Amino acid sequence: MIHRLSRRWSVCIMATHAEYSVASFSLDQTETRAFYQSLTKQMHEELDELEPTLIQTRRTLHQKPEISGEEKETSQLICKMLKEIGLEPRLMNNDVGVVADMTLGTPPEDAPLIAIRADIDALRITDLKEVEYCSHNPGVGHLCGHDAHTVIALGVALGASRFAEQFKTEWPGQGLRLRFIFQPAEEICMGARWMVEQGALEGVSAIIGLHMDPEIQAGTANIRYGVMTAFCDEVHFEIHGVGGHAARPHHGNDPITTAAQLISSLYQNLPRSVDARMPAVFTIGQISSGLAPNVIPEIAKLKGSLRSTNDHARDVLHKRIEHIAHGIAESTNTRIEVLFKSPLPAVVNDKTISAALEQASKDVLGPEQVGLIDLPSMGGEDFSIYLQQVPGSMLRLGCARPDQKTVFLHSPYFDIDERVLKIGSRILLQAALLLSLNPQLIQKGN
DSSP, X not given: OEEEOOOOSOOOEEOSSXXXXXXXXXXXXXXXXXXXXXXXXXXXXXXXXXXXXXXXXXXXXXXXXXXXXXXXXXXXXXHHHHHHTTOOOEEOGGGXXXXXXXXXXXXXXXXXXXXXXXXXXXXXXXXXXXXXTSOSSXXXXXXXXXXXXXXXXXXXXXXXXXXXXXXXXXXXXXEEEEEEEEEOOTTTTOHHHHHXXXXXXXXXXXXXXXXXXXXEETTOEEEOOEEOSXXXXXXXXXXXXXXXXXXXGGGSBOHHHHHHHHHHHHHHHGGGSSOTTSOEEEEEEEEEEOSSTTEEOSEEEEEEEEEESSHHHHHHHHHHHHXXXXXXXXXXXXXXXXXXXXXXXXXXXXXXXXXHHHHHHHHHHOGGGEEEEOSOOSSOOTHHHHHTTSOEEEEEXXXXXXXXXXXXXXXXXXXXXXXXXXXXXXXXXHHHHHHHHOGGGOOTTO
């Protein structure tokens, strides 16, 4: 469900839902408001001129997708474009990932440093679109929109660089500090950790980002206050039985039979272990056992994912999984090992940073084109790793094309309406500017 609100240039706290606490931004000082409006108008004009460059860059990336941890050509292209506008990008470990700082005008020494994050990796999915810019890398495709995220962040840098001189001539005393984080390996939920370990957040006051949303039209955006994505855990099971001949199952103890019982019991019991009003989902996605059809194997392995939206439900489900596995093991006289791996926290959007994104989206798109997301996604996103360190927020940017039926993320036919590139750049820059003009509102844990 989407709530649509109309609000502009006011300071207020509204309770539209038990989970929402919406703070908007005030630019009451005439000079500050004039600066914001002048800069955003200039940005709009610059991005109109840059749009062909943004589209061509996105298509170049789309043709040359690289999987998680191997985004070397992508990182080199980003570095090249940032160097051309006078920045000093830092190539991260193993030549994947890029960080670059930009200072516009003369911000005060204590001015907030606003990070803009873009993920840059692709998926191991064959691109089946019949377009001139489809993937040239067999079996790999930009089918989650990360090429668009990358170009949107580049668009902020390219556009902002064009009016650097105007800060000195037209807006003396004003300034803005930005850090661009081009992150590898989001799809394997490792890249954000790598970037944090390498100091990408040092000195950062707040972080913003966005994600393509093919379920809403280009020219619209949705904001989520609070929990946006689920806690994610990989759950691995290793079932130890006794191998033997398929014709003599009484001589062995079949772990595949136990695996079937375990899956059935988990699917039946986990949904009834937590409050039904708290979203949670458990799925087994991989089963492996045996090498021959006439042999009972010794071991069966299962891999699944657990997704939940609050700490309590997650803890309850962890214990319940272990309890169910123990009971099945006892009843089948097998041994079952349970391992929880690669925990990924939920994305919990900060209310103030979300308000900045909402206000910027309304300024760019119009109030009627911006909605509030009522329920969290059960997907995962390692943007959450940054939010454990600094306040931040991510918005959903509509990218559906009006002439096509909906094609979802991770589909081999996924594509975007390329008008979203300049739209996304404008929203992120304007949100960063709003935060910079209201530094007193940026607080950890808001």
